[in-house]
Amino acid sequence: xxxxxxxxxxxxxxxxxxxxxxxxxxxxxxxxxxxxxxxxxxxxxxxxxxxxxxxxxxxxxxxxxxxxxxxxxxxxxxxxxxxxxxxxxxxxxxxxxxxxxxxxxxxxxxxxxxxxxxxxxxxxxxxxxxxxxxxxxxxxxxxxxxxxxxxxxxxxxxxxxxxxxxxxxxxxxxxxxxxxxxxxxxxxxxxxxxxxxxxxxxxxxxxxxxxxxxxxxxxxxxxxxxxxxxxxxxxxxxxxxxxxxxxxxxxxxxxxxxxxxxxxxxxxxxxxxxxxxxxxxxxxxxxxxxxxxxxxxxxxxxxxxxxxxxxxxxxxxxxxxxxxxxxxxxxxxxxxxxxxxxxxxxxxxxxxxxxxxxxxxxxxxxxxxxxxxxxxxxxxxxxxxxxxxxxxxxxxxxxxxxxxxxxxxxxxxxxxxxxxxxxxxx
Numbered sequence: 001x002x003x004x005x006x007x008x009x010x011x012x013x014x015x016x017x018x019x020x021x022x023x024x025x026x027x028x029x030x031x032x033x034x035x036x037x038x039x040x041x042x043x044x045x046x047x048x049x050x051x052x053x054x055x056x057x058x059x060x061x062x063x064x065x066x067x068x069x070x071x072x073x074x075x076x077x078x079x080x081x082x083x084x085x086x087x088x089x090x091x092x093x094x095x096x097x098x099x100x101x102x103x104x105x106x107x108x109x110x111x112x113x114x115x116x117x118x119x120x121x122x123x124x125x126x127x128x129x130x131x132x133x134x135x136x137x138x139x140x141x142x143x144x145x146x147x148x149x150x151x152x153x154x155x156x157x158x159x160x161x162x163x164x165x166x167x168x169x170x171x172x173x174x175x176x177x178x179x180x181x182x183x184x185x186x187x188x189x190x191x192x193x194x195x196x197x198x199x200x201x202x203x204x205x206x207x208x209x210x211x212x213x214x215x216x217x218x219x220x221x222x223x224x225x226x227x228x229x230x231x232x233x234x235x236x237x238x239x240x241x242x243x244x245x246x247x248x249x250x251x252x253x254x255x256x257x258x259x260x261x262x263x264x265x266x267x268x269x270x271x272x273x274x275x276x277x278x279x280x281x282x283x284x285x286x287x288x289x290x291x292x293x294x295x296x297x298x299x300x301x302x303x304x305x306x307x308x309x310x311x312x313x314x315x316x317x318x319x320x321x322x323x324x325x326x327x328x329x330x331x332x333x334x335x336x337x338x339x340x341x342x343x344x345x346x347x348x349x350x351x352x353x354x355x356x357x358x359x360x361x362x363x364x365x366x367x368x369x370x371x372x373x374x375x376x377x378x379x380x381x382x383x384x385x386x387x388x389x390x391x392x393x394x395x396x397x398x399x400x401x402x403x404x405x406x407x408x409x410x411x412x413x414x415x416x417x418x419x420x421x422x423x424x425x426x
Contacts, residue, residue, distance in 0.1 A: 008049040008081040009036045010072060012063055012088045014056075031297045032264075036087040036109070038214075043116050049079040062101065063094045073102050085112050089265070092141045109265060110137060117270065125188050132181040133270050139174045189279065204245070205254045205370050205415065208281045210309070211290035212301035213261030216331040220290060220353035221258040224363070243280075248367045249360075250397070257284065264304040271311065281309075282318045285415075286369055287326040288362075293342055293350070294335035327365055333357060371397075374413040379422075381408050392422065 013029045029052050037047050053068050062069050063086070076084055083105045086098065090108035098106045107115070114134050121127045209217045222228060225244040242258045257280050271278070281287060291302055312318035328348040333339045339350040339358045349365050351358030376399065381389055389408065392398065396414040403409075414422065 004044055004046040006048045006080055006082050007040050007045040008051070008072075008076055008079065008084045009033060009040060009047055010064075010084055010086045011036060011050075011052045012055050012058075012086065013052050014054075028297070028300070031300075032087065035264075036085065036112075039112055039116060040085055043119055045083070045085075049075055049081055051075070060091075061094065062097050063088065063090060064098075069098070069101050076102050076104060083107065085109075095141070113263065113266075113270065125185075128181055128184055128188065132178060132185065135174050135178050135181070139171060139178070205252070205285040206257060206280075206283060207246075207254050207286045207288060207366060208257045208259060208284035209288045209290055210259055210281055210305060211261060211288075212292065212305055213263050215261065215290045215292040215295075215301070216353050217261065217290045218258055220288075220329070220331060220351070221256060223353045223356060223359060225256055248363055248370075250367050250371070252367065252370060254286075254366065254370070257281075262305045262308045264300070266304075266308055271308065278312060278317055282312065285325065285373070286366060287322060288329050288366075289326050290329045290331050292332050293330035294332040325369075327362075327369060329362060370415070371413070374415055375419050376411065376413050377419055379410050379412065381410065382406070383408055388422075388425070395422075 011033045033052055040047050081104055084102055086108050095106050117130045121130045211217050225246050227244050244256050245253055246256050247253050291298055309322055313320045330342050330348050330350045331353055333342055333350050334352040334355050342350040349362045351362050392412050395418045396412040399411040401410050
């Protein structure tokens with residue numbers, strides 16, 4: 001069995017930064033450090049050293065101050081650290097200089113999250129998305145920090161012209177692979193679009209779960225659907241989207257979609273690469289924003305999720321009406337003494353996915369939200385038109401029925417898409 005890698009977590013913390021509630025910035029830094037430790041532990045790293053380093057400004061060469069860099073070099077050596085994780089964004093130059101100063105491998109927050117995603121991706125789609133994100137990130141890291149990147153080599157036409165440097169060849173090969181990956185992911189996107197079109201023809205409303213990583217989305221998904229999707233007390237336990245059918249108390253059937261968790265400072269490479277997955281959220285009729293109500297940084301986590309969703313609006317993936325389609329779900333009520341102990345928040349539903357408390361209220365809220373978006377229409381059908389009458393009963397709610405001599409008059413509540421489909425058939 002291989003020896004676990006010894007790691008250090010270095011958190012640069014700007015003095016002006018405070019948490020979202022305007023509270024103690026040290027507590028916010030401690031929470032951020034704990035999250036980084038959890039990220040490292042989730043891929044088997046053993047954290048043997050941590051440090052919160054307050055910085056006044058970001059130095060272009062090393063990010064940290066000279067004294068801080070020197071002091072950490074001694075700490076890392078004493079603790080025999082093999083990889084130092086700087087919980088911030090590092091430029092390629094900063095990463096190279098810190099590796100030279102500390103004598104060990106250095107990765108930043110983006111590199112750590114990409115490594116986690118690379119280990120967890122279980123489907124072909126997930127693997128493609130992670131590889132694209134990793135290559136996009138790695139392309140900017142091709143700096144002249146190793147001897148093989150300094151070599152000149154002659155080449156054939158398909159490998160590069162005479163005198164092409166290894167770094168240029170590497171960058172070009174990465175660029176070619178990125179082009180191929182984007183084409184494959186475009187096919188994935190088209191396939192997902194066909195699946196969505198097929199669901200719309202059925203059709204059933206789609207309810208997508210979003211939230212901060214480890215907020216309990218998969219546990220709630222299992223509790224609502226009776227599925228056995230992987231659910232662990234671990235950051236990014238779910239990467240690939242899973243969909244299951246669920247029947248509400250009204251008899252309506254909906255499709256529940258479990259998605260990847262968000263995180264603060266989510267690398268833009270991942271947002272771009274996971275666009276095909278995030279389109280499931282964009283197409284959802286209802287979005288359930290799952291929050292860990294027991295987490296001390298719950299408000300900050302909520303803001304991080306909202307920011308990612310707002311960013312998806314800016315780039316055109318998500319429409320700006322997403323808040324009107326969202327139900328906020330305050331999960332892990334059992335850790336606070338039950339649903340009654342949760343803080344009041346207008347429109348939010350308190351639940352415990354572990355104990356099941358609050359789940360009937362959540363299902364009722366989903367039912368009500370779907371019902372609120374339905375149209376009421378009147379139709380007069382021939383008594384012999386049994387197929388179309390059965391379709392209305394199956395896809396809508398028949399509010400009233402009046403049987404006359406030569407017609408059956410129905411008042412039906414339908415989703416707008418269903419109403420359009422039925423009326424096209426007339």
